[in-house]
Amino acid sequence: MEFIASFSGGKDSFLAIKRMIDKGHRLAGIVVSTNYSSGKSWTHEIEKAYFGKISEVLKCEVIFTDSDIENYEKKFEIALEKFKNLGITTCIFGDIDIKEHIRWNRERCKKSGLVCIHPLLMEDRKSILKEFLSINIDTKIIKVKNQEKNKKYIGKLLSKELIEKMKESGESDFDICGENGEYHTVIDLKSAENITKIKKLFFDGIYLDNASTCFPKAIGVATEIENFVENDSYSINRGTYMNSYKLQSKIIDVRDKVVDLICADKDFNCVFSPSATFSINIILNGLLKNGDMIITDNNMHNSVYRTVANLKKNGVKEFKISEFDDIKYELYNNKVIFITLVENITGKFCFADLEYGSEEYIQFLNKCKKRGIIVVVDAVQAICEIDFSICSFRKDIANRKDITNDSKNIKDNDVEDLYKKENYSNNVFEQNYSESIKDRIINNTTNTRLIYADIVIFSSHIGLMGVEGLGISIISDGIADKIKPIIFGGSGSISNSYEMPEFLPDKLEVGTINLPAIVGLGKAIDYIKYIGIEKIIEKKHKLGHKLRNKLREIQSLEVSGNGSFCSVSVKDGDDSMIGFELDSGYGIMSRVGIHCSPIVHKKLGTFPNGSLRLSVGYYNDENDIDNVLSAFRNILI
Numbered sequence: 001m002e003f004i005a006s007f008s009g010g011k012d013s014f015l016a017i018k019r020m021i022d023k024g025h026r027l028a029g030i031v032v033s034t035n036y037s038s039g040k041s042w043t044h045e046i047e048k049a050y051f052g053k054i055s056e057v058l059k060c061e062v063i064f065t066d067s068d069i070e071n072y073e074k075k076f077e078i079a080l081e082k083f084k085n086l087g088i089t090t091c092i093f094g095d096i097d098i099k100e101h102i103r104w105n106r107e108r109c110k111k112s113g114l115v116c117i118h119p120l121l122m123e124d125r126k127s128i129l130k131e132f133l134s135i136n137i138d139t140k141i142i143k144v145k146n147q148e149k150n151k152k153y154i155g156k157l158l159s160k161e162l163i164e165k166m167k168e169s170g171e172s173d174f175d176i177c178g179e180n181g182e183y184h185t186v187i188d189l190k191s192a193e194n195i196t197k198i199k200k201l202f203f204d205g206i207y208l209d210n211a212s213t214c215f216p217k218a219i220g221v222a223t224e225i226e227n228f229v230e231n232d233s234y235s236i237n238r239g240t241y242m243n244s245y246k247l248q249s250k251i252i253d254v255r256d257k258v259v260d261l262i263c264a265d266k267d268f269n270c271v272f273s274p275s276a277t278f279s280i281n282i283i284l285n286g287l288l289k290n291g292d293m294i295i296t297d298n299n300m301h302n303s304v305y306r307t308v309a310n311l312k313k314n315g316v317k318e319f320k321i322s323e324f325d326d327i328k329y330e331l332y333n334n335k336v337i338f339i340t341l342v343e344n345i346t347g348k349f350c351f352a353d354l355e356y357g358s359e360e361y362i363q364f365l366n367k368c369k370k371r372g373i374i375v376v377v378d379a380v381q382a383i384c385e386i387d388f389s390i391c392s393f394r395k396d397i398a399n400r401k402d403i404t405n406d407s408k409n410i411k412d413n414d415v416e417d418l419y420k421k422e423n424y425s426n427n428v429f430e431q432n433y434s435e436s437i438k439d440r441i442i443n444n445t446t447n448t449r450l451i452y453a454d455i456v457i458f459s460s461h462i463g464l465m466g467v468e469g470l471g472i473s474i475i476s477d478g479i480a481d482k483i484k485p486i487i488f489g490g491s492g493s494i495s496n497s498y499e500m501p502e503f504l505p506d507k508l509e510v511g512t513i514n515l516p517a518i519v520g521l522g523k524a525i526d527y528i529k530y531i532g533i534e535k536i537i538e539k540k541h542k543l544g545h546k547l548r549n550k551l552r553e554i555q556s557l558e559v560s561g562n563g564s565f566c567s568v569s570v571k572d573g574d575d576s577m578i579g580f581e582l583d584s585g586y587g588i589m590s591r592v593g594i595h596c597s598p599i600v601h602k603k604l605g606t607f608p609n610g611s612l613r614l615s616v617g618y619y620n621d622e623n624d625i626d627n628v629l630s631a632f633r634n635i636l637i
Contacts (some may be wrong), residue, residue, distance in 0.1 A: 002028045002223045003090040003117070004083045006105070009046045009054070010185040011139050011158065012177065013094035015132045016119040017058070020092055021202055028088050028219040029061035030054075031079045036066045044142055044184050056621045057192045058202065061219065061531075073108065080112035086530060087220025087523045090115040096179050097122050125177045133160060135201065138191035143184040150183070158185055193623060205587030206624045210617035211344065211381060211462065211565065212591055218465035220523035225467065225516045232519075235512065237492025251515065254522035255505075258472060261525055261533075262379075262456065263389035267477040269504040272470060272513050276380050276459040277303040279471035282508055283376060283455055284308065284336070286483040290315030293334035297321055298603050299343035299350045302596040304378060308338075336374045341382035341451070344597040345604065345613065347544075347565025349386055368452075374479050377453040383463030384528065384536050384618075385563050388449040390456050390474065454479045460517055465618070466524040470517035473508070480504050536618050540564035543616045543625050550629045556636050560604070564616040567606075570636070575612040578635060586631040590614050 003020055007013045007030035017027055032051045033042045040047055048064060055062035063082055067075035080091060091114045095101045102118060109116035120128055132139075139158040144150040150169065156162055166183065167174045175182055207215045234241075236248040255270035273279045280303050288294060288311055296308055296318055312318055319334060340350050368375060382388060456474040460466035475483070481502070491506040501507050528536065544564040551559045551568060558569040570578055579592035594601055594610040601607035614628065 001025045002088055003092055004029045004088050006031050006093045008044050011132050014187050016092050016094040019119045027058055027060045029083055032064050034064040034066050036068050046186055053189055054192055059619050076108050077112045080114055084113055086527055087223045089223055090117055092117045092119055096120050129176055138188035139185045140188055141183050142186045145182045205589055207589045208614040209589050209591045211615035213461045214465045214617055216619055218524035218527040220527055221466055221520040224523040225520045228516050228519045251518055254518050257522055257525045264474055268474045271473040271475055271505040271508050276457055276471040279457045279473045280304055281307050285486045287336055288316045293317040294336045295319045295321060295334050296338050297340055298599055299340035300599050301344050305599055336376055338376045340378045342385050343600050344381055344595055345600045346560050346567050347562040375453045376455045379456050379458040383458050384533060385463055387533055387537060388451050390451055390453050460521045464524050466521040467517050469514050540616050543620055547625050554636055566614040567611045569606055569611045579612050581635050582631055588628055588631055
């Protein structure tokens with residue numbers, strides 16, 4: 001179960017969280033009641049910066065209520081509702097037995113549609129205090145009830161002995177847990193940041209294999225899938241009953257979310273498959289036949305390389321290129337260009353010149369249009385690694401004289417000026433573009449890269465932080481009729497025909513699709529949009545940059561990489577042994593070997609041994625990187 005916690009920074013709310021995690025539940029976020037005027041938490045009067053840092057340690061989100069006394073309740077409910085919209089169903093509190101507090105908590109949860117849980121409810125004070133002190137997390141007294149009499153205790157570390165002294169000098173009804181306000185505590189941040197303590201409490205190891213599959217998954221994914229299996233596991237396109245229709249509408253919504261996430265044109269369709277590898281096979285085998293030519297790059301994953309190798313056995317010709325300038329497709333009767341946006345080893349952004357704005361880009365569009373060349377993009381490693389948007393100007397842009405003639409003067413930042421041209425806006429953006437791409441580009445809210453493609457392929461389980469078993473193809477209507485189905489069977493539509501339907505997605509989606517993964521993907525996208533793609537990329541790249549730079553200080557290592565990727569080779573050593581020691585001795589999970597990309601390793605000069613790859617995810621933090629660096633130093637120095 002994924003849950004959120006009302007968190008004061010003190011021992012009881014911390015213990016409540018720990019108990020839930022010990023039972024196998026996942027902390028999704030903390031809600032902190034903050035005073036709008038002071039910017040601090042209400043009762044404990046702790047600065048916001050503290051909660052931001054503790055949320056990083058706990059690997060969860062934080063929402064501040066920022067309320068005054070008049071709207072305190074409403075702002076708390078709004079915070080709960082934000083998490084509910086991400087798929088969270090439960091909120092916990094650290095209160096023990098004060099009836100007014102428990103009633104208030106339950107009312108806020110009820111109004112927000114959440115389940116209210118009190119893990120410490122009605123428990124013996126001595127047992128609670130004993131359990132907390134056994135954790136050995138430094139906790140300081142931050143506030144006392146009788147300031148004049150007990151101010152000497154402020155700043156002291158909480159201990160059994162200190163509680164005895166406070167009890168002796170306090171009132172006769174002194175509560176040893178401070179439930180009546182006798183004292184308030186705060187978890188010491190330095191102690192919380194001590195990785196040897198906090199990791200043992202909350203996490204089993206450090207995961208740095210996010211380029212293989214993201215872990216943990218986005219908040220809301222597990223809850224949504226569990227809810228689907230328990231309550232909505234119907235068939236779509238087949239059931240003639242209302243629950244089936246409702247589910248089908250939900251799946252359509254997820255398709256729209258996927259297309260909108262990469263700000264694709266309105267004429268793109270979302271087609272699901274069992275994996276990105278399936279999608280690549282379906283697309284390339286459906287497009288190419290004996291005598292056709294495909295242009296490929298030297299950044300391919302085996303899912304592409306092996307598919308093309310098999311096509312060549314059946315008479316398809318391949319022309320390999322290494323850089324964008326090598327595309328001499330006017331000399332060849334090629335049908336498909338297959339481009340890798342981000343390669344699998346170092347995370348390099350490939351073919352940057354394909355971004356909208358360069359003279360080569362415009363020429364590229366014109367030649368593709370003229371010769372009917374289909375551009376297929378592998379974006380498996382690009383999602384939430386670079387901020388990109390897909391456009392298909394097949395209908396309009398190739399013949400736009402005002403764009404091609406001015407191409408020498410076009411720069412990446414000139415999109416807004418182009419959009420303002422009357423003859424341009426009426427023909428491209430207004431007709432084909434979604435509101436998301438117009439907002440993101442015209443208002444310059446991101447560093448979005450505009451990339452031309454007819455088909456984009458990626459998966460749910462890497463950058464999107466969804467679950468495994470779901471491939472995604474975004475296909476332009478303009479070339480849908482050129483793809484022949486290679487797998488046949490029931491689609492739930494036009495069932496009286498022996499042929500596959502001609503329209504997407506039914507033409508390429510056969511049998512029962514992975515509905516649990518799809519509904520989970522919808523929640524993953526909700527979470528990504530809540531955080532913001534820019535923030536996700538910024539955090540991953542910042543950690544990746546630190547990791548690479550510090551590892552380069554170790555002379556026995558050869559280090560390369562971009563963004564969140566770090567590829568490491570041990571000079572005169574065995575990468576696999578280092579990977580084994582990182583895992584067995586330090587709980588650091590990485591990947592060693594070829595990474596299904598021998599063609600890239602040959603280009604990099606690391607074939608046949610490959611490398612040790614560390615790939616950062618959104619849920620990693622500075623402590624993770626520091627611990628990895630320390631482990632490498634211990635092993636190699």
